[in-house]
Every structure is written in structure tokens, then in C-alpha cells.
Amino acid sequence: MTYSLIAITLGLAALAFFQLSKIGRRPKDYPPGPPTLPLIGNLHQMPGKNGHLQFQKWAQEYGPVYSLILGTKVMIVLSSDQSIKDLLDKRSNIYSSRPEMYLGQIVSGYLRVLLMEYGDTWRMIRKMIHNILNIKAAKSYVPYQDLENKQMLLGLLEQPELFVGHIRRYTNSLTTQMVFGFRTISIDDPKLIQLFHGFEKFCEVTATTTAALLDLFPILKVLPDFMLPLRAYSKELHKRERELYVGHWMNVKEKIKTGVAKPCFCVDLVKAQDVEGFSDALAGYISGSLLEAGSDTTAATLIGFVQAMVVFPGVQRKAQEEIDRVCGERYPTMDDERDLQYIRGCVKESMRWMPTDILGVPHAVIKDDEYMGYKIPKGAGVMWNVWAIHMDPKRHLNPRAFDPSRYANDFQTASEAASNSDASKRDHFVFGAGRRLCQGMHIAERSLFLGISRMLWAFNFEKARDEEGKEIIPDIDKLTEGLFVFPQPFPAKISPRSEKHARKIREEWASAQELLDEQKQWKEVPKGMVFSTYTPDIEAKH
Template identity: 60%
Template sequence: MSTVASGLLLLVCLLRIGRRPANLPPGPPTLPILGNIHLMPSRDAHKQFQKWAQEYGPVYSLILGTKVMIVLSSDVAVKDLLDKRGVIYSGRPEAYVAQDLCSGGLRFLMVPYGDTWRMMRKMAHGLLNISVAKSYVVYQMLENKQMLHDMLHKPDNFLEHIRRYSNSLTTSMTYGWRSPTYEDPQVKQLFHGFEEFAEMAQTPLAALIDFYPPLRYLPLPILRRAREMHKREKKLYLGHWETVKKDLKAGTARPCFCTDMAAVQKDYGLSDDLAAYISGSFLEAGSDTTSSTLYGFMQAMLLFPEAQKKAQAELDRVVGTDRLPTMEDEPRLQYIRGCVKESLRWMPTTVLGAAPHAATKDDEYMGYLIPEGAAVMNNVYTINMDPKRFPNPRVFDPDRYQNDLLSSFDAAVSPDVSKRDHFTFGAGRHLCQGMHLAERSLFLGMSRILWAFDVLPALDSNQKEIIPDPERLTQGFVCMPEPFSARIVPRSKERAMMVEREWAEAKELLDPVTEQWKNVPEGMKFGSLD
């Protein structure tokens, strides 16, 4: 073949890159080589994905260089593919920057389907299944009481108190020790490091590197930054894991997920690096998503004060004024249950799904081809904001769920997709294992904050209320409202005294120096991994 002919053939092949095959679902117009990469937004990608769904329908495709992404933007499509055909859509697409570089190939969220994933999933079930999750309520109650006490004394730092609450619960379950203060550098590193990871993973440059492998060999700053991020994160997670193992040898370790995992480490063939990332993945998932949802709820209370008043009226009627709400009150606090569900719908932390699924073989849907290897996205924000499912979707209205008696897990696995309360916890074989725990943490957090406090807008220098913009979110595949201010005011002197008393009594269970549990709480369970 002549040089000219070879060059023409190469040109033709290059020009085919980025084109949408005729049998794929529709989508925005493409350009040679790029496909739709040039259309990918650098901010608020969920808004653009919503617009494309309105234009191209509930199942559309994006051509991203050499890769294909199928976007599912309806409840029916998610149920039909990710749930009913979960065996086909259980894979994960390659994520070179996010998984290989930032995570050393170890982050549970992005591990491809296979033996390692199944082993990690089994371990997650052991830690987070519903019967075990119920035993964690004693941890949730104590951490919740500290959160209320901290809000009473330092109300301006309410985001830090929320984050400490969710983090301390997760470290207690995972490592056997609690986080008494947000000022701990390791607590701050977790949140700030995961924010950096989530934002980097969704940048257009990271996508380009995923879709054009030759770019991986260039001296790009993002590649160096990703490797440095992994070193810091690995040091954090490995340090936690090795501390538990050292305490086990010394006989001072408390029962927790890591002590269970250490007992079976050899049987499972777990390296220390993988064990550290399994436990670290639980830590970041349990800490970040719960705190972000609770922060979104606080913003909703500022924007929709009528919902706050209605919730407080229910609490006063059911609970009264002389005690804090408990999990035993949940069946009679339907509006508060609605606040939990509506917060997860109205301000989803995973606006485009935590991570795309991937088709493990060719499939057909609605007359279209979904090719093997295609990334398949659960377009969470668009489905949660579907006006046919949720009229006036940007209005925070817990009454949407006044007749919904299902847990989020039961709603997610129901064969009737119309019963699904929201899609924030994912779908199919990647459905979030921590749903039971998250719902309890959110219920206790929301009910007790509103029992004890009024959540009011901050005031400017002219005493005018400052109302946050709910459309301004942090960036990345895990997000939350941009920082905002609020006034956290006790509803009465008596309720403030109750918060003080409850925390004083709870502190009796803690060592006064270390602020760790004196003894393992009675009734505490941990999963069996053998």
C-alpha cells in the first residue's frame, strides 16, 4: 500500500472517531475526533444533562472521543436496565485519573465487577445490613447529642458540627474510635481530600485523558496532582488500618469492622493496601454523603420556613417538650420521614450518580444498541426533578411522602418503579449498602435539630435576611450546597437546658481524657465476615 493510500486510510479512521453510529440512542451533534467532548460543561454538569434529556429523551447517548456514554434519564429506563438487567450493567468504565491515579485502583466505588468487587460487596453487607445497622443507633444517639451541644455553643460552625457527627459515627463503626472534634487534622483531611478528588474526577481534562489514552504519557499537571493526592490519601487510610492491627496485637482494639476484617485478612488474601482502602471507602462514603444531605436540609429550612414550622408542629405533638425524639418515634413522625426523603430527592449528593455503570455485553433497548463497554449513567438529578413524578420539583415539600411508608431500600427494590422515593442511592448491583444507616442518621439529625432549634436566615449589616441560592452547588460527582450562613437559635431556654443535660449524661459513657467510649455499648453488633 502506498504512503498516500496509507495516509488516507488513517485519516478516514481518525474521522470516524467521534461519530455517532446510526443504531445508538440519539444525542447532541458530534464533531470528528471530539464527538461531544467539546460540549461537556466544566460546571454544573447536571443542568446540561437535564437539558439534553429534555431535548433527546429519556435515553440518549454522548460520544466522548473513543468512548460511548448512555444516559438514563427516566425512572423506567433505570428500572429496566440497571435493576432488571443488572447482570449486564454491573460493570464500571475505566477511570484512569479517578481510579488508577487518585485511588491506586483500590477505591470500592470504582472497582470493576469481578471477584474483588464481590468480596468488597460482601464485606460492606456485613457492616451495613439492616440488622447490624440497627445496633449502631447507640452510636448515632451519642454523636447526635454532641452535635446538638456543639450547635448550641458554636452555632456559626454548624457545618463542622454536622460533619463531625457523620464522621465520628463512621469511624466508630469502621475503626472502633470516635472523632470528638472537627479540628482533628485527619477529619479535615478526609473531607477536604474527598472534595478535591470528587472535583478532579469530573473535570473535562480528566475525561480527555480517559478517552484519549496517549495523553496519559504527557507531563500534564493533573497527572502529577492525582498521584500526589493518592499518596496523601493512602497514608491516611493505611495509618488508620495499621493502628487497628497494632491495637489488636496489644489487646486494646475495640470491636469494629476492621477487627473483623483483620481476622480474615489471610483467608481473603487481602493486602494491607486493599484492606486500608476498603475501610477508607466506607469512611468517606459514610462521612461525606450523610453530612452533605443534612447540610442541604438546613438550607431547605431557610428557603421553605413553612416546612420547618410544620415539622416542628409534628414534633411538638408527638414528642412533646420534655425529651428528645428517638427512633421509636419514627412511625408517628411521618412528616419528618418525608423531610428525610425530600432532602435526598431535592438536594441529591450524587447529581449524576456516584459513578457510571458499564455494559458488560451488547444490549438492545427501545430499538437502540447499547454497546459492550459503554458507560451507562443514572441521571439522578434529572429523574429526581421530573415534574411528572414530582410536581414543582424545586419546591421542598415533605408532604409528597405523606402516604409513603416504605424505607428507601424497600422503595428501591420494589418491582413498581412508581414507588421509588428518589434515585440518590443508586440502582442495580451498585445500590448503596449504607441506606439503612444513612436514613437513621438523617432522621435523628433532622428531628432533633428541629426539636431543639429554629433554623433562621443570617442577617446582613442592615438586618436584612440573607437567603442562599439553592442552585449554587460545589462541583464534582459528589456535591452539596456552597457554604452559606444561618442563625441556629434555641426554641426555648428549657430545650437548651435539655440539650445540655443530654450531653452531660452521654459524656458519662466516655473517658474524660480521650473522649472515647469507656466500654463497648451494650447490644453492639458487627458483621460476620467468615
């Protein structure tokens, strides 16, 4: 009996050792990748900062599809346009979920749409959002974009050193109108500041080594908060974030119920909540997710564009020549887009040159798959390596140069490019892929076109000078860290191209005042908006 017990114990120990010995190893049928160590795999090689550069280097070494073994988890990295088309687009039915991001979910209260797993709730939200972000709806929001753009230009004229704040107010106010029905009128608005600050901290938390360790070794989650200070910090971030998002929602919900709200997305959200019965917390995060998506990434792209104009003055001159030829002394409008192909190139190149989602937000595959002779296991994270594709010299010659002429013959919208059957014809990968493709891309493109064309029409962008009179050249490779990135702070000299241009900026904003009340809110919402047209699937609930 004793010998049998010893034998069983030794057998179990051997089995446990065998199972442990497999952790960290790369199975032979997986895509290639850097050498691994027992238990931790490639975890010791994961970069603490500038991760996009390391992932690009691995792509050059191991090819367009490689794997990273991260403890108990697997990350498949797609670094070519064709692999993204083949997997995330063509097989989107199994590649549209999300891997677990524990600390990101703590910050989000497990409610952020960006991190939500593929399922019924996500599909319900996507259907509702599509109703206000489709191409027909996007065209109806141009009056909002036009007004906010005019205020941004006035801000750049009067306080050019605060260009980041004016750009952020522009994108944020457009989004608060669409989602909640009110304008954000000041760059000092505390809720605007809180939104951008909170989203930056969310991105930073999700990119930390601690966040990765908790995802890869789930047993660490049992540690108390005093041993995991970043989790305690994440809980505090969630508390503040929830106050902002749910606060916005509850305010507008009360106005909708009492009949005093302006038309906005939340009118549809109230209808959906009445049928679906989801919580105010989820409603707050649905509307809040739209707010951060519409505010942050477009602003980051425009900030990157300003940096590009400072560093590449030849592009600025060529762009202004085109605008002057087509528009003369008047503001560019969306009607000019077809005649401003170089400016359209500036929009596309801004997103290629300074991609905000530099490594994408990972997808997850929900069942075993095979690609290029390799196994992709169920549950693996799938990263779309945006930086490596955008900076591939075979795809884009001299990729770190800002060159809008790359798109001289590309007349596609971002949506058309994303659905092009020829993967090599896609302009950029900022808007994602498959069923996770950004639904707001039509609006973002218009905001970027109006922002870029009118800033170039109105202003010259030059290098600032230090106290000794020397030019300060921004370092185009210095980016913030995190899930989404933008240029690290840099100075710029922004000045009106002439007194005539300055006078036009003031006149345009003065004439726009007729549309606004004493609180600088719209007196009447422009005609043609598509709000309040969403119909929840009532039959499916019975």
C-alpha cells in the first residue's frame, strides 16, 4: 500500500513537472518567434518602452506572422497587410473577440466597449452605434464640424501656444454634441481636461509590465491591493472615470425624460435601455466610449500633423499652394475635397505617419485555426502591428518622411480602402480591421480634412526658438507610451499667413454667433440630423 501511494505521488509529480515544463515553450506548429525560456517564454524580452520598435524588429526577423509565448498565453503578431486581410477581415467571425486585459478592465469596470468580448451585448451596442455613425449620418454632422473648426481657428489665432488645447476642444465639442447634445466651449473645461487625462492614464496602465504579468499569470490576482498598488490605482481611476461618464449620462437622461434635451445619440440609448434593461453604468460607458473615441484619437492625429508641418515645411508650402489655387480667400469646405487631392493626402499621411493605435488593440481568436501552415490556438491574442506595416519601406518608400504625394492617385475613402479586396491598396490601418473596424471613421475623416485644410489655409507653422534664438526641432520619434500614443509635447510657432487671413478668422466666428445662444450653445440643432431613428428589437425580447 505504501509503495502504491509513493508510486501515485511520484506519477502525479512527474505529470505536474511535465505540464510545467511545457509552459513557456513554443510548440513546433506555431508561427516562429524569438527564443523562449522555460515558464516565462518571451516575457523577459517584452520591452518596457518603445514597444513598437521591438515589435517592428521582430517582424523583420521572423516574418509577417510570428508568435510570442508569454507565460501561459500566446500572442500572434500580424505585420503585413495581407495577413490582416486574411485573418481579421476574412475570418472575422472567429477573430473579433478580445483577450483579457485585467487592469484595463478594472479601470473600465468591465464596461468599456473597446475591451468588450465579442457577444450579444457587444453586437447590440454596435448596431445602435452604427445608426449614428454610418456614412449617411456622418454627412449630416458637417454643421457641427464647421462651427467647432471656426472656434478652433480663433483659438489658434489668439492663443497659438495652446494649440494642443484648442485641437482637443475641437474634437471633444464635436463629440459631446453628437453624443450628449451640448457644446464644450472652453479649453479649460474641467470635464474636457478630465477626459483626456483619464484616457491617457488608462492607456499607460494597460501598457505596464504589471498589467502584462497579471494577464499572463492569473494566480497573481489573489494578491491584496497593498502588494498590487497599480490595481489600487486602477480602481481609483475607475471611480473618477465612472463619475465622468455616468454623470454625463444621468444628466442627459433626465433631460430626455423631461423633454428638454437636444437631439443626440443618448436619445436612442434611452430607448434601447427601456427595451434591453441594461444598467445606467453600462449606458454611461457606451456613451463615454463614444466620447473618448471621438475626442482622443482625432486630436492626437491633428497634433501629429502640426508636428509634421513644423518638421517638413516643403509639404506645408505645397499644400498651401493647392488650397490658395482652389479656395482663394474663402475657407475650404467639404465641397472642395474632390479638388484638394494633396490635402486628402495630408489626411491619409497623418494617420500613416503618426498612428495613434501604434500596435492596435489586440483581437482574440475564439477557436483553433490554421494559417500559412501554422496553428493559431483558441484563445490566442492577435495583434495587428500597425507601426511595422506603416513603416515598411517596401510598402512606403522612406517611411519616416511625411509625404502626402504617396496618395496622389488614391481617391478612396478610409472605409473603401479598408474593404478593398487588394490588401496592398489599403491606405492605413488606424481604424482597425474586421468587425472591430472603427464605426466613426467617416466622421473622423471629415474632422481631419476640415481641420488640416483650414489650419493650412489660415496659418504658417514654423519651428519655435529657444532663449538663444536657436530653432527647436521636434523629435518625431518621441512618442508617449501606452495603448494609444501621440507626440510628446513640443513647441511650435503658429502665426496667421496675413492680416487678411486673421480678419477672416474673426469675421467667420463673429457670424457664427447668430447660431448660438447666450451660453454659446446651439439655439436650434441643424436640420438633417439622424438621431432618434434607432429602433430596438422589441420582438427579440419576448
